Amino acid sequence: MAKKQAFGADAAKLKQSHRKMAKVIIPFKNANGKFSFKTAMVEQDAVSDYLKSAQS
Numbered sequence: 001m002a003k004k005q006a007f008g009a010d011a012a013k014l015k016q017s018h019r020k021m022a023k024v025i026i027p028f029k030n031a032n033g034k035f036s037f038k039t040a041m042v043e044q045d046a047v048s049d050y051l052k053s054a055q056s
Contacts, residue, residue, distance in 0.1 A: 020044040026054050 006014055022044045030036045042050045 022047050024050060024054075026051075 005011075020043065021041050024040050024042050024047060026038045026040075027035050028038065038054075040050065
């Protein structure tokens with residue numbers, strides 16, 4: 001069976017409700033001197049802000 005499609009204003013509401021996410025992987029050295037990685041899911045618009053806060 002086929003899905004019902006939304007058109008017009010209904011489709012616009014559905015599209016806006018979906019958040020675009022980005023997976024951010026930040027490498028760092030741990031206490032042993034080896035590299036570890038910290039991962040986080042962040043909204044696509046806030047990636048640069050997250051990277052700035054993670055470096056400080």
